[in-house]
Amino acid sequence: MLSRLFSEVLPDVQRLAADWVEDNESEDCKAKDDEHEPCDLEDDDLDDAREGSSRAESELAGDDDEDDEAEEEECGDESSGDKPKKRGPKKRKMTPARAERSKVRRLKANARERTRMHDLNSALDNLRKVVPCYSKTQKLSKIETLRLAKNYILALGEILRNGKRPDVVTYVQMLCKGLSQPTTNLVAGCLQLNTRNFLTEPCSDGARFHMPSSPFSVHPYSYRCSRLSSPHYQPGTGALNLRGPAYGSGYEAGGVYPPGGTSPDYNSPDYEGQHSPPVCLNGGLSGRQQESSETDRNYHYSMHYSGLTTSRPGHSLPFGPSGARSGGSHSENIPPFHDVHLHHDRAPPYEDLNAFFHN
């Protein structure tokens, strides 16, 4: 299931493959279309389907004197002239009975196709509910859902491999790799990143991308400072570049690269080349966040990173107004993400990881 999902959704692979075959495919398709002239058809049922209702209607209009099994050369008149006669099975004439059967068959196929697509959409909805960001009203598109799911799986795998938690920017970058800017903003909003924190919170040690020395334990100021000093933060723009080159080889179609590129401080160890476009996080969260107190901000961080810190009281942060970590999702109180759901209803051993990411 997952492997199939992976193979289907890897956008980079698809893009590369599409680019690679684009030129050849156009020629192949053209040649293939040329081969499918009506006179070359050999499958009667395919002919029935191809000719469809228009043919059926014409037959129903008057040519109903043929036997159901009657056969005749389909393109005799059209191919007459200098062209040699086509070989192969002769085509059955469309009779009213055959047309009716074809129509019924087509209707049944349409119904099946609708059902199939509905099932596919249902599965996609289920997938939306288990990726980090879920909103009933602001649904991720299909392609974005698949991309986010892929990134989510990769991020979890990375954490399991490393055995420690990434900083929030890194995590969001991993999740947002290849996503469109609106989706990136939405995901970042779900994780309650906001520009005000970047702009206003002091940096006590000037550390860059500070990582906690111990896995699954985080000091809140480490994150604040890391975000403040992050190369992804662009002073004065209120924007956060969440698509560092280490996390996305290219912005997907529809993305907008800054003209001429920006020139932020790319001293981050993970910087290897051109940065992707900046991501503005001034979205729906900013309004409420601007009203939030320092306590609220601490609450935000604690909700994000408290999941695996309960065993280390010294590093745990006080929970916010709602108190319990496993209680109602804090983000539900934040318009317009009031309907955004973060999930923490899975069985161990995933519980901690998901609590870590979703709370």
Add this chain to the structure above:
DNA sequence: TAGGCCATCTGGTCCT
């Protein structure tokens, strides 16, 4: 109004 997203129809291909 253009572009993105989606649902649906349709024809082709492959498999049982």
Add this chain to the structure above:
DNA sequence: AGGACCAGATGGCCTA
């Protein structure tokens, strides 16, 4: 023969 799957075409809806 019929079903599953796929991709192209088309039109509707929504949003910037």
